[in-house]
Amino acid sequence: MNSPTGPTPLAGVRVLDLSKILAGPYATMSLADLGADVTKIEHPEGGDPTRSWGPPFVGVDAAYYLAINRGKKSVTIDLKSTEGQEIIHRMLEETDVVVENFKPGSGLQKIFDYQALSERYPHLITLHISAFGEEGPLRDEPGYDMIAQAAGGLMSLTGEPGGAPMKSGFALGDLGAALFGLVGVLAALVERGRTGRGQYVTTSLYECQLAMHVNWATSYFATGERPTALGSGHPNLAPYQAFPASDGYFVIAVGNDGMWASLCEAIGRSELVTDPRFVHNRDRVENRESLERELTSAFTSETVEHWCALLAERAVPVSPIRHLDEIYSDPHTAALGMVGTVDHPTLGPLKQVAFPVNFSGQRPRLTSAPPVLGADNDEVLGTAQASPLNAGGVLSSRQAMASASVVRS
Known part of the structure; x- marks a missing residue:
């Protein structure tokens, strides 16, 4: 009001x-x-x-x-x-x-x-x-x-x-x-x-x-490599993007290795925590395609509502992708x-x-x-x-x- x-x-x-x-x-x-x-x-x-x-x-x-x-x-x-x-x-x-x-x-x-x-x-x-x-x-x-x-x-x-x-x-x-x-x-x-x-x-x-441009620009200055589009992905963090569930899409934003461990436990894939491809954020960024495949195979088994509730309980930042009619009635x-x-x-x-x-x-x-x-x-x-x-x-x-x-x- x-x-x-x-x-x-x-x-x-x-x-x-x-x-x-x-x-x-x-x-x-x-x-x-x-x-x-x-x-x-x-x-x-x-x-x-x-x-x-x-x-x-x-x-x-x-x-x-x-x-x-x-x-x-x-x-x-x-x-x-x-x-x-x-x-x-x-x-x-x-x-x-x-x-x-x-x-x-x-x-x-x-x-x-x-x-x-x-x-x-x-x-x-x-x-x-x-x-x-x-x-x-x-x-x-x-x-x-x-x-x-x-x-x-x-x-x-x-x-x-x-x-x-x-x-x-x-x-x-x-x-x-x-x-x-x-x-x-x-x-x-x-x-x-x-x-x-x-x-x-x-x-x-x-x-x-x-x-x-902020982090995009400084990354380019550091490497000299031309950045390209990553869809919903983040150039410096992973997993930090949208994923498909069985009935739609939702986003997760993992900002540190502790959140990564909580995510793996929540989806029943605790072995991913020690997988050398994914141990630290830099590993996950360098192997983002493999990471996306592993997580997608897990997330498509349940609904958006299921994953959002489960991950929120474990303090993993998560949200459904909402439309304006949902936002303004929230x-x-x-x-x-x-x-x-x-x-x-x-x-x-x-x-x-x-x-x-x-x-x-x-x-x-x-x-x-x-x-x-x-x-x-x-x-x-x-x-x-x-x-x-x-x-x-x-x-x-x-x-x-x-x-x-x-x-x-």
């Missing part, structure tokens, strides 16, 4: 979200969850492209958009218009953080060049998220999450051995950049508290992919308070996944629903200013469309 109050460590911080798609909006939603006042600037014609990334749709907006834009206000401004740029500059006077993902070398990046902005607003912190970073031969290349996963190596490490490359189920290119970017913004806010000056914080999907998920609701003005209660960090035992509350396009024009810009701009086409709103509350499947 979502509590009526919660920690707001970023209360008073004003954020201007000029980004779109996933990485930037996820970062700004996280800032909103932490208490920041976030205003999302969207183009008058259609807004953030993810509003149409469906099905499924809930009302006029795609579920994709609704997943990453709660806690924000929506203001529609044509950033390429002179009038729109003047409005942004008025807003920047009271803005602490700008988040944008303008394409390097684009007109908008030149218009909102950080060097010029910092001279005018020295307090300003700007987070710029790109596909490939600020330097190098790929700096001007466009990119989406899967491009980053391919170019950054994740797809070469994902999938079954010898099989087709696979992307991860989550958008780890975008989400990795969002989270590293969020860390950068928070660090810049701390430093500004000491110096009074802002920062130009940059990260990219590509750089963050490399940062998350009492453990409920106990953690990881699902809450926000009240949408036309759709009613919307379920949302909460921010996954607690502060002194309290989780940040879910404040407001993802906004209808242009819903906050009058509040943010002032009725007197918004009305003539609307008449001139600089601003627009989709509130009338949203009020129809048509659910598309």
